[in-house]
Amino acid sequence: MEGVSLHHLAARIQSQFPEGFIKAKEWRGDLAVTVRREHLHEVCRFLHDDPAMDFDYMVHVSSVDWPDEEERFEVVYEVYSIRKRHRIRVKARVPEHDCEVDSMTDIWRGAEFMEREVFDMMGIRFRQHPDLRRILMPDEYHEGYPLRKDFPVQGKGWRDTFEFLNEGVG
Amino acid sequence: MAKLEDQRSTIYKVDPEHPETDTLPVLRTEELLLNMGPQHPSTHGVLKIILELEGERIVKSTPVMGFLHRGVEKLAEDGTYHQFIPHTDRLDYVCAMYNNFAYCRAVEKLMDMTVPERAEYLRTIVAEIQRIIGHLFWLGTQALDIGAMTVFFYTFRDREILLDWFDELCGARLTTSWYRIGGVERDFTPSLEDKIRRFLDYLPPKIEEYVIFLENNRIWLARTRGVAVISAEDAISFGLSGPTLRGSGVDYDLRKYDSYGAYPKCEFSVPVGKNGDTYDRYWIRIEEMYESIKIIRQCLDQIPKEGPIMADVPSVTLPPKDRVFTNLESMIQQFKLFSEGFDAPPGEIYCGTEAHKGELGFYIVSTGGGKPYRLKIRAPSFIHMGAFDHMARGYMIADAITIFGTYDIVMGECDR
Numbered sequence: 001m002e003g004v005s006l007h008h009l010a011a012r013i014q015s016q017f018p019e020g021f022i023k024a025k026e027w028r029g030d031l032a033v034t035v036r037r038e039h040l041h042e043v044c045r046f047l048h049d050d051p052a053m054d055f056d057y058m059v060h061v062s063s064v065d066w067p068d069e070e071e072r073f074e075v076v077y078e079v080y081s082i083r084k085r086h087r088i089r090v091k092a093r094v095p096e097h098d099c100e101v102d103s104m105t106d107i108w109r110g111a112e113f114m115e116r117e118v119f120d121m122m123g124i125r126f127r128q129h130p131d132l133r134r135i136l137m138p139d140e141y142h143e144g145y146p147l148r149k150d151f152p153v154q155g156k157g158w159r160d161t162f163e164f165l166n167e168g169v170g
Numbered sequence: 171m172a173k174l175e176d177q178r179s180t181i182y183k184v185d186p187e188h189p190e191t192d193t194l195p196v197l198r199t200e201e202l203l204l205n206m207g208p209q210h211p212s213t214h215g216v217l218k219i220i221l222e223l224e225g226e227r228i229v230k231s232t233p234v235m236g237f238l239h240r241g242v243e244k245l246a247e248d249g250t251y252h253q254f255i256p257h258t259d260r261l262d263y264v265c266a267m268y269n270n271f272a273y274c275r276a277v278e279k280l281m282d283m284t285v286p287e288r289a290e291y292l293r294t295i296v297a298e299i300q301r302i303i304g305h306l307f308w309l310g311t312q313a314l315d316i317g318a319m320t321v322f323f324y325t326f327r328d329r330e331i332l333l334d335w336f337d338e339l340c341g342a343r344l345t346t347s348w349y350r351i352g353g354v355e356r357d358f359t360p361s362l363e364d365k366i367r368r369f370l371d372y373l374p375p376k377i378e379e380y381v382i383f384l385e386n387n388r389i390w391l392a393r394t395r396g397v398a399v400i401s402a403e404d405a406i407s408f409g410l411s412g413p414t415l416r417g418s419g420v421d422y423d424l425r426k427y428d429s430y431g432a433y434p435k436c437e438f439s440v441p442v443g444k445n446g447d448t449y450d451r452y453w454i455r456i457e458e459m460y461e462s463i464k465i466i467r468q469c470l471d472q473i474p475k476e477g478p479i480m481a482d483v484p485s486v487t488l489p490p491k492d493r494v495f496t497n498l499e500s501m502i503q504q505f506k507l508f509s510e511g512f513d514a515p516p517g518e519i520y521c522g523t524e525a526h527k528g529e530l531g532f533y534i535v536s537t538g539g540g541k542p543y544r545l546k547i548r549a550p551s552f553i554h555m556g557a558f559d560h561m562a563r564g565y566m567i568a569d570a571i572t573i574f575g576t577y578d579i580v581m582g583e584c585d586r
Contacts, residue, residue: 027517027518027519028279028280028282028517028519030518030519030520032518056406056407057406057409057422058407058409059409059520059522059529059531059548060520060531060533060546060548060553062533062544062546064535064543064544065544076533076546078520078533082406082420082422085427087520089518089520108407108408108409109404109407109408109556109557109560110407110408110409110410110553110556110557112556113552113553113555113556114409114553114556117552121243134236135235135236136235136236136239136585136586137236137239138236146241146244147243147244147544151244153241153244153245153247153248
């Protein structure tokens, strides 16, 4: 991004968190800021509390798996300001061996279910989450996390053990 | 008689500190766990809620979801962008058109495409018809769930008329797949425009009738006024959207503030509630139907009579069907688009659309090539369920039904 002027929101985050800020990218009108995961909670707290930022609305929490990269997972928070009408995407990288970030449930209450879904689908743990359980998959599901890239689309065989599905087959 | 006395003694026990005064007995209480669902007829799909009760009051509720989880986000990574359109029908199966619209808009944002003007109007008209269908459906089922059956029959009668047009338009009533990336699949039939115009005159008196049915129904009023109240601050914090958020007095409508389609060219207002209760959310949906009628009417007046309905970007959009059967290049193009897909640029976008339930968004990560690397669906029903416990505490068991009714929840979208 050298030589290109930063979006004013990104510049503000950079000046506030010089150590935490990694990069900002604007593409198709969407602003995405990548921060270090140790600073993720502080950055989000700042985005929510600062009057010029005022990001009071959590749009979605998502996660992306990049199996070939050193820090494998990416946690994505997309937030919006109802009063200021601007939006930003905050991302942080998480390595596989220490798959944990701070939960945002104390900032946006809606994050509770959205983070549970990320945990369920990608296996990223959220510290200080009040109720970190699987949400879409059954509680007793033990085959791993379905949205990881090494998880086959057809599943890992648990489904084939259901007798009622295989009745009359073969 | 002796048996009745025994029962009484288990229910009432003497206050241990004042054993001599048993005139004011202390009621022995016990918390009760109640499983509601997954096959409760009012859960609009399969949703289970574990209710912790004190008498008939809800102390805590825990939604258990995922009974309808089909792994749609995983399937998206395995198919091309075009192939995902039919999957979106099955998210919110009550309002397939709007899901198609939201998804196609997201891919168009990724591809940086613009849609021809006539197509934009057609899309907006159909999306608003879909919104009316969704609200009629919601009105009927919500009233049915909480004890006002009559409205259900009337709203479904009107909904049926509209669904027949979808049938005429694309050959399917519910799983439509009519929107395409860069336009729409086919144009209106010659008679459709007149039919829509006539319907726009027909509907408002009918809505007034439904309102009379409900507003004169004391049960309806008692079960909606002051039930499931959520403050504006909490509603924002929970990420609620659509009528559920606007009912609490928050003016947030993507059609207005992040405008798309033909909405910027139409005049309409965004109804906003005051009290944040079920009644206000009902009132908003009624008003939104009137606004939708306004939007459709303006679109029909403004729409260019002729023009393409598909963007002319041969590397992305599908060739016209009549050419596919007669022209070799078009056939090759069609085949390539469906087997390999088009080459999307690497990058990531989020695109939210105001569906009738709330903000339906798609977050797409592309690394190039014909398939999305990651596709995340921001489903309003799922996020609304996050606020369920907060909204249900302190209300009666029967109000639990009102609450997920007031979200207009559809489990296909919630569980994906």
